[in-house]
Amino acid sequence: MTWKTRASRTVYDNRWIRVDEHEVTGPHGDGIYGVVEMQQPAVFVVALDDDERVCLITLERYTTGLSIEVPAGGSDGEEPLVAAQRELAEETGLAAREWTLLGRMNALNGIARAPEYVFLARGVEHWAEASAASRDEEGIESVRWVAFDEALTMISDGRITDGETIAALAYAGIRLGRFA
Numbered sequence: 531m532t533w534k535t536r537a538s539r540t541v542y543d544n545r546w547i548r549v550d551e552h553e554v555t556g557p558h559g560d561g562i563y564g565v566v567e568m569q570q571p572a573v574f575v576v577a578l579d580d581d582e583r584v585c586l587i588t589l590e591r592y593t594t595g596l597s598i599e600v601p602a603g604g605s606d607g608e609e610p611l612v613a614a615q616r617e618l619a620e621e622t623g624l625a626a627r628e629w630t631l632l633g634r635m636n637a638l639n640g641i642a643r644a645p646e647y648v649f650l651a652r653g654v655e656h657w658a659e660a661s662a663a664s665r666d667e668e669g670i671e672s673v674r675w676v677a678f679d680e681a682l683t684m685i686s687d688g689r690i691t692d693g694e695t696i697a698a699l700a701y702a703g704i705r706l707g708r709f710a
Contacts, residue, residue, distance in 0.1 A: 538553075571646060
């Protein structure tokens with residue numbers, strides 16, 4: 531059965547998200563469906579140093595508390611690659627010589643339209659100090675490097691729980707031949 535939208539209205543809107551409520555007919559019959567729409571795509575960066583260690587940040591999320599993640603953020607109207615380069619620099623003070631688009635994904639596609647781009651950054655070098663104001667604004671508590679295999683262990687033992695970070699590391703693992 532194909533979903534049919536009978537009516538729609540925006541119930542919330544700001545510069546980051548819009549929430550629409552739809553009167554729908556779907557497999558279950560008639561009902562209401564709420565959809566969150568991100569105003570801009572997001573970008574995620576799996577940055578690897580020459581020893582194939584992954585750059586991870588630890589930050590405080592309002593919704594879930596302490597979280598270990600790859601550098602990421604909104605594209606703010608920029609092309610995804612430009613946004614990824616900016617996010618890596620802002621959050622970590624790093625730059626990379628080589629950038630590869632690993633793929634595109636959708637976050638929470640059961641309730642949201644939230645396109646995301648995942649990049650692999652290699653040839654990473656310290657470029658500048660991430661500004662204290664930027665890190666404070668983001669709630670970033672630390673930036674650290676861990677072996678790629680350790681990052682996978684952190685997923686399996688529950689230290690990394692952020693879905694987009696898990697997916698970004700999976701994209702990188704596939705590209706790097708770490709698993710098929």
